[in-house]
Amino acid sequence: MNNNLTELTTYIGTRESMGAVFSIVRSNHRVIMDFGAPFIPEQKPHAVHDDNWIKDKIALGLLPAIDGLYPKKYLEGSDLIPAEESPIHTSVFVSHLHLDHMANIGALAPGVKVYLSETARSLEMALEDIGQGVDSVGRDYDIFQPDQCIKEGDIRVTPIINGTLGHQMYGFLVETDDLKVGYTADLSLAGECPELVKREMQIFKDRKVDVLYCDCCNFTDDVLTRFFGTVDPDAIVPDEKVPEGMLDYMQHYEKLEQLYSQKKGLIIFNYYEREIQDADWIMKWAEKYARKAVFSPDAGYLIYKTATGVPNVYPDDRWKDEKWYQELLENCPVVSLEDIKKEPDRYYLHLKYEDRELISQFPNENGLYIHADGYPFTSGEIRNLKEKAKLAGFRFASYDDPQYYQHGYPSQIEFFVQQIDPKVVIGYHGRHPERIRVYNGYNLVPERYIRYCLIDGRLVKREDL
Incomplete structure (x- = not known):
């Protein structure tokens, strides 16, 4: 077994209408993309933070059960390794301030770096001023700049601005010596900044990403049937243009x-x-x-x-x-x-x-x-x-309008994927990630909490190596 292989693990986001939470680990360094929570209308914010609030959220499936992230104070009696005792150095990168992408960042131990854009940090600080910030152990946030690479050990993370919603929206290029991952965050070529999305697409293409985590929010039965008369993804015709009769x-x-x-x-x-x-x-x-x-x-x-x-x-x-x-x-x-x-x-x-x-x-x-x-x-x-x-x-x-979808139209998402042509595409933010097609690679719906490594253009379970 090669102990120097980069490991890719998905925790949240596949077959769910929310952002992905996945990690990339190389040696004793780890980066995590986004740290949101599924939207549960009945779930109310914690009125009081007792010492069990993080354990309770983990038990309810509202926080991922990951070693090395949470403060020791809140893990008494838990099998999880607290951040203070972890040999892994971790940084978390947040794409934008929609709650399904960042609702849980406040639960991370202060020793875990959390990166936001400068505008997103200003909004989160204002939200905390008025008591509407994330549930928090009490922490601050670091700032990333667009196109400025941040290194976590041998892992290189480059934020790529792709929109202005959520007080600026970013995708990320994550690179190691043996793996390149593109993460779109929320994606739409019909959105407020299509030129930024095309630029992101070109960067992923030029860097020849191996794995693309791609928004598949609108690959639902009703949307595919509306546009193509079937739920068969092979009927999707890749197209850069907004579908006829729809709005940008x-x-x-x-x-x-x-x-x-x-x-x-x-x-x-x-x-x-x-x-x-x-x-x-x-x-x-x-x-x-x-x-x-x-x-x-x-x-x-x-x-x-x-x-x-x-x-x-x-x-x-x-x-x-x-x-x-x-x-x-x-x-x-x-x-x-x-x-x-x-x-x-x-x-x-x-x-x-x-x-x-x-x-x-x-x-x-x-x-x-x-x-x-x-x-x-x-x-x-x-x-x-x-x-x-x-x-x-x-x-x-x-504001609800059947002629407009905030997330990408399936034909435009397929165009985006086709242009990048990754070895592996992983759909997230939707119930049907298996419906995104890739042309010279393959679609993978990863098992949660399972570590994968890239071997000869395929993601293979670490346990099988």
Whole structure:
């Protein structure tokens, strides 16, 4: 057995609608790509961190059971090796700030380096200020720069920016002497920055990656049947273009703008507050249509700390004793809810889902409630929100559009894979990873927690060597 072989292990992400969590180990050094959690609507954040919270999450399948990652304090009675006693040096790289890619980074011991982009770190710090950061043992985060290689022993990691959602989105090129891995993170050639995705594709192609971890979110039965009349992946025709009748990111947002363009009536909205770009769009539309966008204090604080514009906010005494709230009021324009009620035609008002009962307090003549791409996520909660809006006399609209998919269209994903032509493709972020085709290599759905090594162009279980 060659003890110097690089080992590749997948823990989370195959046959799940979330980001991958996988490790690359060479000698006594390890890098891990992303560290998110599956979305479970019923799962609530820990109100109090007792000494069992990490063990509880592992037992529930919300944290991967990996040696050398978690603080000893929280592993008493566990068979896992704590980070303080591990011979392995570990760094974790986070692609972007969507929770399915990074919800668990706060559980990592302070001695484990966690790398974020500079913009993502600023957003996470702001989230922690307002009590909406990740469950954490109390730690800071290191910063990576685009295209700047970071070395962990003999492992080389190069971050490649491929989008601006999630407060900048990155893929990664990971290289050792015997293995090259490309990780796409969330992938769409129809997204906000297709030129960056094509650049990432070219880098993976030029570096001749052996293994490609590729987003397969939309390789579902209903999507394939819609486009190709069958669930057979052989029917997918690789194509760089957006499928006929579908929209790209800019076309989608041009369509959404129509919702915000009405002249009369109050427009109430909610949105995914981590998606700072959505707030930027709303503020831009407000200026265009001679309105003011007014945000809840906590959402406004995130914008104030991370965006180029200064948001309008409304006061809320629930936060009056918080330091961040005082800073917000000192630096941002304040608009009272009473002012909005007096002149509803002049405003877009942000109301969070938990404040939905307030809808009925506002003038409803020509009123519109817009549910953007954020919480609530489940169909039952969305129905409840729609009913609340209608009972209050507001029309209801949603960002959900059958003509637009945020993750890549299957034909474009196949084009991406075909251009790179890796030896092995591993699908993640979807229920059907086996449906991604590769032309001169093969598709692998790896067994979880099993170590693989690249031998003659194939990933072979370490235990079989």
